[in-house]
Amino acid sequence: MSYSKGSEDKPVKTKYQVKVINDKCIGAASCEAIASATFKLNEQNIADIIDQDGNVDEEKLLAAQSCPTMAIEVINIETGEKIWPK
Template identity: 65%
Template sequence: MVEDSVVQTKQIGKYKVEVIRSKCISAGSCEAIAPGVFALDEEGIATVISQDGNSDDEKLLAAQSCPTDAIVVTDIETGEQVWPKA
């Protein structure tokens, strides 16, 4: 008898985020809004610790909250830059 296998799927959002280190001023709003995705490193610069630690909405809000537009949000499927708006 073949046992039913349990297939686990991990929900991955449609947004990918990147931090432009040279623009980061350590305001920390990204970490406050999406702590599962962003953390400040030992230099106080925001880094991406996980792409799926928070929802897409929270990732986008974190990017929008950055006072220097240091976070770039890209739609994984289309490749379109969602934020900052071009």
């Protein structure tokens, strides 16, 4: 099970894993703006995952949903179900 830091640095169980589809990423940086502890643009202006547990699930999902090209997939770790994009 993955854990993330909560608002008071207490471990919070996370159930989502994120994956960047590099060919779709245009470097809009909305993911980094919403979940900067999980995403960072690299030298090629492509989103990299810096820490799967950097943000809570809701922030990771919101970051993925904010991507204009749907370049971020969100997977439920326990079930393998793709949460985003549908």
